[in-house]
Amino acid sequence: MVSKNKHRKPQTDLSKKTNEMIAQTTIDWGKSREQIWAELEKKMDTPQAVKVVILKPWIKVAIAAAFALLAGIAVFMQLYTKNIKIPAGQHSQVYLPDQSLVKLNAQSTLSYKPLLWRFSRKITFEGEAYFEVNPGRKFGVISGKGSTVVLGTKFNIYARNKEYQVTCVSGSVKVSETHGISEVILNPGQKASLGPIGTLEVQSEVNTPQTLSWLDNRFSFTSFPLPGVFEEISRQYDIVIRIPEGLDNTYTGTFNKDTAVENALHLICKPFDLTFARTSNDEYVVTR
Numbered sequence: 001m002v003s004k005n006k007h008r009k010p011q012t013d014l015s016k017k018t019n020e021m022i023a024q025t026t027i028d029w030g031k032s033r034e035q036i037w038a039e040l041e042k043k044m045d046t047p048q049a050v051k052v053v054i055l056k057p058w059i060k061v062a063i064a065a066a067f068a069l070l071a072g073i074a075v076f077m078q079l080y081t082k083n084i085k086i087p088a089g090q091h092s093q094v095y096l097p098d099q100s101l102v103k104l105n106a107q108s109t110l111s112y113k114p115l116l117w118r119f120s121r122k123i124t125f126e127g128e129a130y131f132e133v134n135p136g137r138k139f140g141v142i143s144g145k146g147s148t149v150v151l152g153t154k155f156n157i158y159a160r161n162k163e164y165q166v167t168c169v170s171g172s173v174k175v176s177e178t179h180g181i182s183e184v185i186l187n188p189g190q191k192a193s194l195g196p197i198g199t200l201e202v203q204s205e206v207n208t209p210q211t212l213s214w215l216d217n218r219f220s221f222t223s224f225p226l227p228g229v230f231e232e233i234s235r236q237y238d239i240v241i242r243i244p245e246g247l248d249n250t251y252t253g254t255f256n257k258d259t260a261v262e263n264a265l266h267l268i269c270k271p272f273d274l275t276f277a278r279t280s281n282d283e284y285v286v287t288r
Contacts (some may be wrong), residue, residue: 083111086127089238091217096123100139101132105214106235128158130169130215145194149174155186156211164194167211175200217257219264223250229268230286237261240283247272 086092086104093103094110097117102110108127113120122140133139135152143159146166153171158164166175168186175192176183182199184192191206213220219236221229226249234241236257249272255264265276265284276286 080113080115081111082114083109085109087238088235091214096121098134098136100134103130103215105129106238125157126159128156128160128214130154130156130212144178146175146177146200149176162194165191167191167206167208169208169212213254218254219257220254222252224252225249226251226268226272233261233264233268237264238282241265241276241286242283243286244288 084092084094084104086106086108088107090106091104093101095101096112097114098121100121102123104110105128108125108129110123110125110127110129112123119137121137122142124142126143131141131150132154133150133152137151139150139152141148141157143157143164145159145162145164148155148157148166150171150173153173154169155171155173156167156169158166164177166173166186168188168190170188173186173192174183175186177194177198177200179198184200184202186192186202189205189208191203191211192200193203195201207222210220210222219232226247227243229251230241230243233239239261251268251271253267255267259267261284262278265286268274269276269286274286274288276284278284
């Protein structure tokens, strides 16, 4: 036995509409069949009313204002930057929005966008700082000569003038020079330095405690260029030191920051037969 439903055609739009009209119509059984169908066809031919919503002018203004406000908030979030600058002679520490810790050496600057921190953990930095980064999204430190990217680790960055050095204390650190030509991955106890030709050079088994000695207010130099030693003393004591040209010696020595500046200068100058004199409250002149 074959079901008759198998050959039934899909219901047309007209029949659907007709059924709807019938469902909504109260039939007067006193009328003839022809009259009833005529009334149904008339209703089917009558155009359906379309409700048009016309927004009042003040509603249009309110919607436009809302979009403008949202756009303004987005721009503000993008532009708002927190800048931190540590003067000479001082150290400081900063907790970032994710509670990552940054310890800043003297004459260091750091900036970041706090309102976008949840989406992009990125800071701009110059100077010297020790970072303890909490795990999370990619954390980037951008400096003039290179960039450092981590997820969660401890490291030290020295980025002053033409020098750029990154020392990994724990975890792993990816270091790139500005143009992206050279890139290295550091493990604990390794240091990356920007070489003379602009590429990164990796040194293993570095003296990490010596690199971090500034955190304990200690000066620790090993075969360090003498002009750089005077520059660091100037920075840490917030003084001006004028040195003669052509100093190409290197210095090795360790002393604490609580050492009087005159005593520190004496320790540095004596091995090279240099003398110094104080010309004002915050200025010293070194001579041969």
